[in-house]
Amino acid sequence: MKERILILGGTTEAYVLAEALAAHDDLRVTNSLAGRTTDPRLPAGETRIGGFGGPEGLIDYLHEQRIRAVFDVTHPFAASMGWNAYQACHAARVPLLRLERPAWTPEEGDRWDQVEGWDEAVNTLIQGGPQRVLLAVGRQELVPFAGLDDIWFLIRAVTPPDPMPEFPLAELLLSRGPFDLDNERKLLDEHRIDTIVCKNSGGLATSAKLIAARERGIRVIMRQRPRRPETPLATSVEGALNWLEMRKTQWRCEREPARAAG
Secondary structure, eight states, rough: OOOOEEEEEOOOHHHHHHHHHTTTEEEEEEEEOOEEEEOOOOOSSSEEEOOHHHHHHHHHHHHTEEEEEEEEEEEETOOOHHHHHHHHHHHHHHOOEEOOOOOOOOTTTOOEEESHHHHHHHHHHOOOOOOEEESOOOOSSSSTTTTTTEEEEEEEESSSSSSOOOHHHHHEEEEOOOHHHHHHHHHHHHHTEEEEEEEOOOOOTTTTHHHHHHHTTTTEEEOOOOOOOOOOOSSSSSHHHHHHHHHHHHHHHHHHHHHHHO
8 A cells, every 4th residue: 555645845855855755666646836837847746736725725635635744845935835734734643844955054255134024125225225136036025125216126037927016127037047156147247236135045046146146245135034833854855755764664563563453
C-alpha cells in the first residue's frame, strides 16, 4: 500500500522534493499549487491547483485523501498557507514539516535597511529623496508604492500585474529567474538603479542582484520574513527526506502489531 504525501509547493525546493519522492515506489505524491501563475511548470507526481478553503477545507482534504504526511514548501512569504497547514495538520493529527531555504543575511559592504512591512519600506524610500528603484516585490504587492510621484521604478515581475497600479514614473520588466550576476550588473548599470526594494526570499535564483548591489554600494530595502508557526523545520531537501524516513519507520512499526494481531 502506498502512503499518500501532500506537498504544498510552488517553490524551487518543492519541485526538487517532488522529483525525489516520486522515485519512491511506496509513496503517492500530490503537489498543491496556489494557481497564481498562469501555465505553471508541473512537478513530478500528481498536481492539484487552487486553494483548500482555509484550515477547515484542508482538514477535510487530509481525511478524505488519507494523507500520511504534509510538506509545507510554500514561499517564505506565503504566511497564510503556513498557518492554515499548521492548524489543519494539528487538528487532523498528520505530521507536518516545513522545508524552507535559509534567509539572506547582510555581508560586509552591504547597505541594507531591514523593514517589517511595506509601509515601513515606503517611509524609508521617502526619507531617501528622489531615487531610481528596482522594485522586485512581486506583482501583487505594488500598490503601497504607486503613490510615490518623485521616484522612478523599474518594476520586475514574472507576469503582468492585473490590474496594474498607476505609477507616475515607472517601467515594467517581465522576467523570470534565475538571474545571473552579469545580467544583474548590466540591469543596474543601464537603468542607473540606486536602490533595490525586495523580500528576503533567500535562495540562489534571485540573490545575484544583492551581490551586484554590494559591488556598487547600492542601498537595499529588504522586507523581513513574516512569522511562521513553530513546526519541525528542514533547510534542505536532504533534511526533508531524512525526516520522512523517520516517519516511514514509525509507520512500519505501527503496522507490525496490526499484522501480528490479524
